Amino acid sequence: MQNRGIDRSIILLGVILLVVAATVALVVVYVRTDVVTEAVASEQRLGVLFAIELDDGRLITEAFYYQSGTSRGALFDVPPNTGVVVTHLNRVDSIDTIFFTEGAQAYLEAVSDLFSEEMQFYVVMTEPQLEAVVDLLEGIPIFVADIPTEGPDAVRIPNGDVVLDGAKARAYAGYTVPDERERERIARYQRLVIGLLQRLGGSQEVLASRAWLRSIHESITSNLDRNALGALTRELGSLEGDRVITRQIEGVNRSVETEGTPEVLLFPHQEGRWLVESVRQVVENLKSEDAIRDENIVIRLEILNGTDVGGLASRTAQLFRSYGFDVVAVSNAATSEVENTVVIDRVGNDAFARRSADIIRAHAMEVDIGAQAAVDVTIVLGRDFDGRYVR
CATH class of the missing domain: 3.30.70.2390 (Alpha-Beta Plaits)
Structure with missing residues (x-):
């Protein structure tokens, strides 16, 4: 009888210890500090690479730098045909080759190397994922300019200040017009990403729901975990979209043979030195309110x-x-x-x-x-x- 009582006590103690351990584990999961929160607390600069895979095989890439101390950001367009050395293929090729052959993490590192400024995170979406995310956010605000509304290239999107739902945001990103100038196309991509950033930052009530945040997180491919994504969206609540600095890569187009096929690649001026200098100046100026006003x-x-x-x-x-x-x-x-x-x-x-x-x-x-x-x-x-x- 005594042994049976001891056995019951041991079992009860074991159950209590298991419950305590499980409770502690849950508390650790919910209160642990994510990488974004840690970076913001130390006023580090955040670098997030946004990449959108279009249905026709094109890749939109926008490198976003954000300074937590001033709540200011800068967006750099990365043309998919930017010429770089693709090490694992042992040749010069377009930078998007790294994305399609090695994946998002290698692509993130390649863009960081191109700018000589670290980027920690990536967010990748296909066109269907972009549509899903925009609908979850209940649309994105954007200024639409010079979209053809008649003729064979017509896109059913109104011009002016509008809120695009998922389907229209997808059409806005993916449409092509033969005579669209490069700068106009890049400006369109950057307006799209800025609108997405604004909506992420302005949807705190929605994203406060763990179910909604989980849905957003499941609709993208990212190295941000769910807690870090939530922290990023909270920080973006202070971002003023009309004050985001926008830049693009300037360079020279040259024909390069890749896999036996000539391809036109964009090589930044002075072997990339001017690009590195301009990126460094912009991201450093994000720390200063006066400098930001000048940059805009x-x-x-x-x-x-x-x-x-x-x-x-x-x-x-x-x-x-x-x-x-x-x-x-x-x-x-x-x-x-x-x-x-x-x-x-x-x-x-x-x-x-x-x-x-x-x-x-x-x-x-x-x-x-x-x-x-x-x-x-x-x-x-x-x-x-x-x-x-x-x-």
């Missing part, structure tokens, strides 16, 4: 070659475009014997001139305000300019 202003620029170095103004225009400037005029100066590079303020805005001068480390500045200036700043390149900096 598009400065109209005129560049004049005051030397006998052929093509100098055109190459310098490429440099400034990589930093987000709108170079509207490139020409020769009145003389090719300009010794010192000068930056001329055309509209009475010293900040525009200083920001332009900082890109090439120019020191000489003048003011010459016209009645109806077509540009904000004119730069006259002199012999002291080596193609990158004023010496």
Whole structure:
């Protein structure tokens, strides 16, 4: 009888210990700090790569950097035909080859290497997944411009400020128009992703439901776990979509033979050095409110070659475009014997001139305000300019 009592006590104690252990495990799961929360707490910069696989095989890629301290973000478009060395294939090929042959994690690392700025997370969606996510979020706000509504290329999407449901968001991402310019297409992709970011950040009541968050998480492919995704959406609640800085890669198109087939690839200028510099400047400026305001202003620029170095103004225009400037005029100066590079303020805005001068480390500045200036700043390149900096 005594042994039987001891046995029952041991069994009861074992059951109690199991219940306690299970309770502790559940508490740990629910209260553990996720990677996004840890990064935000230490005011680290977050890098999230958004990739959308279109039904026709094209890949939309937008690299999003977010600074938690200022709640500001920047979006860089990554053209799928960007030329890189694909190590595992031992050849130069388009960067999207890495995505399709090695997967999202390898692609994330490749884009991080391209920018020389770490990205920690990826979010990948197919067109059907994009449609499902947008519908779960009850639509995304977006400004639609220049969408053909008549003729063979017509898309049933109204122009203007609209809220797109899943099917319309899918059509907006996937439609093609033969005469659509590259910059217009990239701007369309970036408006789509910014709208998605805004809606994720503005859906806190919906995403507070674990069932809804689980549905969103199951509709994407990501290295963010469910808790981290929830933390990211909470942080995005402070993001102002109209203040997101947008950039694209500037470079030269070259024909490269891949697997015996010629393919046109985009190679960033100066072997990617200008791209790395411009990305670094933008993401560093996310820490400063004043710098962010400057980055969001598009400065109209005129560049004049005051030397006998052929093509100098055109190459310098490429440099400034990589930093987000709108170079509207490139020409020769009145003389090719300009010794010192000068930056001329055309509209009475010293900040525009200083920001332009900082890109090439120019020191000489003048003011010459016209009645109806077509540009904000004119730069006259002199012999002291080596193609990158004023010496």
